[in-house]
Amino acid sequence: MSPATVACPTCGRELEWTGAPFRPFCSERCRLIDLGAWFSEQRAIPDDSAAAGAAAEEDPTEPPPK
Helix, strand or coil: CCCCEEECCCCCCEEECCCCCCCCCCCHHHHHHHHHHHHCCCCCCCCCHHHHHHHHHHCCCCCCCC
16 A cells, blocks of 8 residues: 655645645645735635625524624
């Protein structure tokens, strides 16, 4: 059985999962590039709370979310 390999999310380089100190990244450089993308808001987790708030405003019989 061969060790599991994964692709670095930043550069795509293949690396072995076990023993990789910066996993899932291949290097500290790729890790910092990814972190910078989050800080500059190039990456974000979608927020569904705005859609839920708009739906609640349409139905006046529902209590407001807490």
